[in-house]
Amino acid sequence: xxxxxxxxxxxxxxxxxxxxxxxxxxxxxxxxxxxxxxxxxxxxxxxxxxxxxxxxxxxxxxxxxxxxxxxxxxxxxxxxxxxxxxxxxxxxxxxxxxxxxxxxxxxxxxxxxxxxxxxxxxxxxxxxxxxxxxxxxxxxxxxxxxxxxxxxxxxxxxxxxxxxxxxxxxxxxxxxxxxxxxxxxxxxxxxxx
Numbered sequence: 105x106x107x108x109x110x111x112x113x114x115x116x117x118x119x120x121x122x123x124x125x126x127x128x129x130x131x132x133x134x135x136x137x138x139x140x141x142x143x144x145x146x147x148x149x150x151x152x153x154x155x156x157x158x159x160x161x162x163x164x165x166x167x168x169x170x171x172x173x174x175x176x177x178x179x180x181x182x183x184x185x186x187x188x189x190x191x192x193x194x195x196x197x198x199x200x201x202x203x204x205x206x207x208x209x210x211x212x213x214x215x216x217x218x219x220x221x222x223x224x225x226x227x228x229x230x231x232x233x234x235x236x237x238x239x240x241x242x243x244x245x246x247x248x249x250x251x252x253x254x255x256x257x258x259x260x261x262x263x264x265x266x267x268x269x270x271x272x273x274x275x276x277x278x279x280x281x282x283x284x285x286x287x288x289x290x291x292x293x294x295x296x297x
Contacts, residue, residue, distance in 0.1 A: 105210045105295060106202060108226070110218035111233030112261050114240030114247075114254070116277035116284070120233050121214045123288040132201055134194065134215035141193035142167050151189045156182075178256070191221070210295055219262035224270045231291060232271035234264050239279050 109124075111117045118133075125131045142148040144165045152167055153160060156175050162168045176183040198213065205211055212231070215223070224230055235243075237258070244254045268274060273291045277284055 105228045106226070107210060107212045107228060107295065108218045108223060108230045109212050109214045109233070110216060110230065110267060111235070111277075112240065112264070112267070113216060113257050114243040115233045115235040116243070117214050117216065117233050120231075120275055120277065120284065120288060121212060123285055124212050124292060127289070127292045128210070129292070130205060130209050130211045132198070132211060132213045134213065134217070137194045137197045138190050139169070140197065141190050146193075148189050148193050152186070155185055155189070216261065219266050219270060229272040229295065230270055231273045231275060232267040233275045233277055234267065235277040235279075239277070 107129075109117060109121055111120075121129075121131045121133070140146075142152050149167065152172065156172065160167050160171055160175075172186070176186050202211070213227070215221075218224065218227075218230065240258070241251070241254055244257075245251075249257075273294070275284070275287045275291065
C-alpha cells in the first residue's frame with residue numbers, strides 16, 4: 105500500500121511519520137528526495153547553479169537551501185523554474201523507490217505539497233495532518249521563522265478545507281502527544297486491515 109501523508113507547514117507531519125515508522129511503516133520524505141535531486145554531481149545541481157548562480161554553493165559543495173528558498177520565495181517565475189528542475193527528478197526517484205520496495209509493506213510518502221501538486225491519484229490512501237494555526241505558528245517560531253515569513257508560507261499552501269476534501273484519514277495535532285499516538289494507531293490499524 106502506498107499512502108500519502110500531508111499537512112501544512114508546522115502541522116506535525118514529521119512527528120506523525122515517525123509514529124507510523126515505529127508501527128512498521130516505511131517512510132519516504134519528499135524533502136529528502138528533493139535534496140537528492142539537486143545534490144552535487146547531479147544534473148539537477150548543475151541546472152540550479154546555471155539558473156541561480158554559483159553563490160548558492162556552500163563551503164561543503166552543496167546548494168545553500170535557505171539561500172535558494174530566498175531566491176524563489178515570492179517570485180513565481182523563479183519558483184516555477186526551480187520546480188521544473190526538481191519535481192520531475194523527485195517523481196522519477198519516487199517511481200524507482202516504489203518499484204524497489206517490498207509490495208507487502210505499507211509505504212508512507214510525507215510531502216507538504218500533495219494537494220498543491222494534485223498528487224492524490226498516485227496514492228492508495230491519503231492522510232492529512234491538521235493543527236490549529238496558533239500551534240503551527242509556535243512550532244515555526246521555534247524553528248527560527250518570523251511571523252511575516254510564517255504567514256506568507258501558510259498563504260502559499262493549500263487550506264485545511266482543501267486538504268480535508270482529499271483525505272481518507274484526518275489526524276488532528278493539537279499538541280497532545282498521547283492523543284496523536286492514539287489517532288496514528290487507529291489509522292495504522294485501518295491501513296493494516
